[in-house]
């Protein structure tokens with residue numbers, strides 16, 4: 001009944017982690033009935049923008065030329081350069097191997113065409129079922145962008161995602177570059193001005209209201225630059241204050257802030273060209289303090305922001321820290337962040353999201369993360385045993401369920 005030894009503890013933690021169904025709270029995956037929006041298979045896996053950035057370091061071709069090639073050719077090139085000409089040691093490179101291995105391929109072959117052919121045997125829905133089963137995931141939160149015409153068509157036609165896929169309403173242009181949103185809002189029939197005056201406030205409110213009704217999102221979200229400030233005199237800050245926050249409050253959904261992505265540091269790299277910057281999190285403290293009835297899911301991209309974000313979460317229960325985002329999703333940093341979070345917040349945070357853009361990536365993103373979480377938990381529980389605390393398997397199951405699933409659902413106020 002009670003856990004008696006450290007080997008038994010390790011085995012228990014590993015077993016519990018292996019069996020706990022996961023809710024992946026932020027991905028770029030789509031319900032399989034959303035057509036080509038859902039990416040999967042070998043060519044998508046290899047042309048992930050993390051790998052494009054890495055291959056360009058070895059290459060003398062221009063990004064422009066690379067992107068002009070058919071996807072399969074891009075994938076072959078990345079395989080040749082990053083996997084065959086050099087050993088694939090980076091996290092994103094290793095991730096491809098973990099994924100292919102998890103899908104049951106023999107990596108001794110190194111035969112991309114064989115893997116490619118095997119995967120094209122399945123339909124999207126079959127592959128979704130298989131990957132979710134392999135990764136032990138039962139709920140996926142998508143990133144749903146009403147400014148994207150392909151995606152918009154699905155929702156406007158009254159489409160409903162598969163029950164395991166949940167919507168998150170992504171509104172970057174409104175709070176990042178309002179001027180860019182204006183023509184699109186007008187084209188969609190919302191009568192807005194170039195500035196954030198009364199007519200715009202009214203139009204954006206209606207836009208948000210309509211899209212919340214259409215998507216039924218679990219939260220509203222935006223990626224914000226390192227320079228994000230609130231309050232501020234910019235149109236973006238006005239839209240946030242007068243439209244976004246009231247819409248979240250009325251719908252009873254959190255606002256997710258992903259802070260610190262510096263867009264297109266190298267524009268030629270396109271989707272692989274974004275960078276990172278340190279953010280002043282006093283704006284998050286202001287929001288949490290002045291809007292106590294609004295909940296904020298918060299993640300920051302800079303490693304230097306992590307400690308202060310944890311301190312901030314200690315002060316505000318309407319702030320939920322989540323994930324090791326993008327450039328932080330590397331073992332050395334995940335280990336540090338997760339230990340720091342457990343030591344300062346106990347179990348009251350959401351340790352990870354996958355950010356997967358390609359379905360198959362779920363396999364590696366979660367396998368790699370769980371190996372680290374296992375070490376962190378074993379170390380923390382060991383300290384409890386050494387202090388004479390009694391531990392039961394059911395308590396470990398409860399804790400792991402909170403981390404990988406329940407903390408999120410409790411925070412968004414829904415149950416599954």
Ligand code: RAT
Pocket residue numbers: 028143223258261326355357
């Ligand atoms: O992690 C990523 O793939 C990034 O490109 C971004 O999509 C980021 O996660 C975001 O949601 O903006």
Ligand code: ZN
Pocket residue numbers: 026027028355
């Ligand atoms: Zn993302």
